[in-house]
Amino acid sequence: MSGKAPRGVRLVIALAGRRNAGKSSLINALTGQDTAIVSDTPGTTTDPVAKHYELLPLGPVTFYDTAGLDDEGELGRLRIKATKKVLFRCDVAVVVLGEEGLTDHERGLLETIREMGVPCIVAWNKADLRPEAAPLPEIPGAPVLHVSAADGQGVDRLKERIIAAVPPEYRQERLILGDLINEGDQVICVVPIDLAAPKGRLILPQVQVLREILDCDAMGTVVKEREIEAALSGLRQKPALVVTDSQVVMSVAGDVPDDVPLTTFSTLFARYKGDLDSLVEGASAIDRLQDGDTVLIGEACSHHNVADDIGRVKIPRWMSQYTGRDLNFEVYSGHDFPEDLERFALVVHCGACMLNRTEMLRRITECARRGLPVTNYGVAISKLQGVLDRVLRPFGMEESKF
Structure with missing residues (x-):
């Protein structure tokens, strides 16, 4: 329906x-x-x-x-x-x-x-x-x-x-991960219990990934980050793919053998809803940030601000630690997007699960027209955690090429 x-x-x-x-x-x-x-x-x-x-x-x-x-x-x-x-x-x-x-x-x-x-x-x-x-x-x-x-x-x-x-x-139907897996494959989804998710529910990207795994006649296993090693050891064959929430990507990358493909939900959505090449290229601007620069945090949906919010708290903290710079952060939620984009040094956008692809692509295009680099949560977090090359590997990409 x-x-x-x-x-x-x-x-x-x-x-x-x-x-x-x-x-x-x-x-x-x-x-x-x-x-x-x-x-x-x-x-x-x-x-x-x-x-x-x-x-x-x-x-x-x-x-x-x-x-x-x-x-x-x-x-x-x-x-x-x-x-x-x-x-x-x-x-x-x-x-x-x-x-x-x-x-x-x-x-x-x-x-x-x-x-x-x-x-x-x-x-x-x-x-x-x-x-x-x-x-x-x-x-x-x-x-x-x-x-x-x-x-x-x-x-x-x-x-x-x-x-x-x-x-x-x-x-044409766009695929989230259907081109990365085959019928009968095992896929492990690492899903921490997100405080921002309504009680009793998973967040939308996780639900959509799980549905597509089933549509591909593959087998999906859902675990929390502490259970990944037990899940891997219980499989008869290596999983075709591990998909993790970006917030625990560094610990999961340490637990998943290097020969097992690994990516994040948000990186999958960077490709599904936007343009992965542009968003990876935009992440390189993190290395060029200077004291006093302002970073725009773009949220596709409006939600109650929780104590350890990914966009409002964690990403600003990780980015400040990574760069060692005194940075300013501004948050725009829902369909609001500032008209004076020139005053920002970087846009870090959410996975855009609540936007259609047209709006996300227009935001990327508008940023490009103003000379403003743009990336998304998952790509930025993977870079800040030092595992971006690892999460790009399933797509045949390398950070160094951008």
Whole structure:
């Protein structure tokens, strides 16, 4: 069921446009449900509204209904800012035109979307209220079609256009570790009990790795870090892979024989959700940090700060010890990402299990555009603990090449 797919693996499709263009009616028509509140009063949608939907053959997607980009006043400015955050992480944007057609508002929006590199479709809504001969505007790089949320005209065609606009790499199933193991292999997962994880549950990357092990018809063994030696000695054959939580990677590396492939959950997610090469290259900037530099800690989800939080406490402590520098650290959580990236010397991002790959790649690209190195928790921790080459080996990579 689409409702069971993790938020971070869904394609995101955002509907944007001016107030009263019919975005809410159109998202209801697309999903076949009354998800968004519909009213003739401009500005009814004040904050982005998410609707999960199964759009075949793509699978689970999230449609976002956003506030009008011609909203007014200080509150309107905040609503527009929230809309642009949704656009920043969407895979496909649908710009909805109202009865007036293409205006300066939409032209500015289309330019912003083009700069982001987001595939875009233009839907001229309320076709039932216009003469059939009304000519469609020509917009470079964006197909334009007549639709009517009221009577369903063009809605199925719009779905087809959305499916066609999704980049090919997003239509192919991405693997977390399925290309590293074979049917019948043994995989050991080292899972310390994380204080940040809800009681009675594992954190999402661990659950997804375990599920993929089963999908590959391999065998997974889950242990805490103190049980790794006993687990290894109890196997008849060497495991094909050991995957550990980054926080105990140094001790696990000491317990796992050198000829057994070893990596971390977060390193797997660096590849699955982002670009592993870029994130490994970004880790080399740790060696160039200077006194007074500020490091941005990026968290994909907002959570209660625990006493020994990995991003807020452990990584800053380990990095300060490793570099011997007097460093400053700032934390940004959820979908917040600072606009003044130039003032940072390095970004250390979480595994991004709660972001879709598009948003993570855009963050990496934006950092690259500003000349700012970016790495992730697992890669950074492995470097700080002196085992980065070891955890990169299953991917055929070496730290020294970056």
